[in-house]
Amino acid sequence: MTSGKHGEFESDASSESLLARAYGLKTPEDAKGLYRDWAKTYDHHLENGLLYLGPKKIAAMLAEGLEEKSARIIDIGCGTGLVGQYLVSHGFTHIDGLDFSPEMLAVARSKSIYRELIQADLEKPIDLAPGTYQGAISCGTFTHGHVGPGAIREIFKLLAENAWFACTIHGHLWHEAGFERALTQLQDERVMTIEAVRDEAYFDGKEPEGKFCIFRKSPV
Ligand SMILES: C[S@@+](CC[C@H](N)C(=O)[O-])C[C@H]1O[C@@H](n2cnc3c(N)ncnc32)[C@H](O)[C@@H]1O
Structure with missing residues (x-):
């Protein structure tokens, strides 16, 4: 480049x-x-x-499904808050963020986008009330050396019935790290439905390395 x-x-x-x-x-x-x-x-x-487009694209995918602008949303692996900035531009007003890096959370906090910022490790059970959120979003967190597919079941526990969850999963890990299997299992168990999976680039001018996904939590 x-x-x-x-x-x-x-x-x-x-x-x-x-x-x-x-x-x-x-x-x-x-x-x-x-x-x-x-x-x-x-x-x-x-x-x-790097001309990073992931946050803009995944925020647009969540906005296609989740119409209620006051819905409570959690940004999983929020980092410095790039996804939150795009959610605000779609009109969403109640966004929380979760990440395990205090330094990344400090940058996110400085932008005054998030209502609550939660420091937590996604490889462990998440200590938040079940059914809290009408929306969840995650960009760049299910990737090489980051968070594995086990966290996805934990994230669905945080969601209310009919909530939407939009996330990116690195295409190289889709089969290899067991994401596709974990997602199919969650759908078979009627925890959620897979609404769309699109092959998209994370970076302008680069290959479509990401699976950009949107899921919907099933009613009990
Ligand atoms: C590539 S950054 C993405 C940040 C933001 N979502 C974006 O798209 O710019 C990945 C983020 O995941 C966080 N992360 C990695 N492993 C984590 C874990 N086990 N628990 C919580 N956060 C984690 C990192 O701290 C980092 O902020």
């Missing part, structure tokens, strides 16, 4: 190397360390260096 499209931005190589570091994570400690180092420059690298 060259820096020509965004002339003032000179560290595109650094953006690519940080992305490679993100995709090479092996342990939760590695992930926490990466996001601690990256938090302050993350938005700049993602938006200006």
Whole structure:
């Protein structure tokens, strides 16, 4: 990638190397360390260096399903709040965020988008009341070295009947890490229905590496 499209931005190589570091994570400690180092420059690298489109696209998918603008929504792996910013532009007014990185949460907090910011590890049971949310969203969190498919069942517990959940899952992990199997099982158990799965690019000009999904929690 060259820096020509965004002339003032000179560290595109650094953006690519940080992305490679993100995709090479092996342990939760590695992930926490990466996001601690990256938090302050993350938005700049993602938006200006890598031309990140994921948050805009997945927020639009949630808005296709969830019509109630005052619905309570949780942004899972909210990071610095890029997804929250797009949800606000769709008119949503009650957004909470969850992430395990205090540094990423601090940047999100500075934007005053989220009502509550919850520091929690998605690889453990989530200590929030069942049925709280009418919407959930997650971008870039089900990816290499990040969060596995077990968290998806936990997220559905947080959702009310008929709630919508839009998320991205890295295409390379769809079969390999068991996401497709976990989602099919949740549908077979009538926990939720798979409304749409689209192959889309996370980054402008790149291959469609992501599965952009929207699910609906079933009524009991
Ligand atoms: C690629 S960033 C995506 C942030 C934001 N959603 C976006 O699209 O810009 C992945 C986020 O997942 C968080 N994360 C990774 N593993 C996690 C875990 N086990 N529990 C909670 N958050 C986690 C990281 O701290 C980071 O903020």
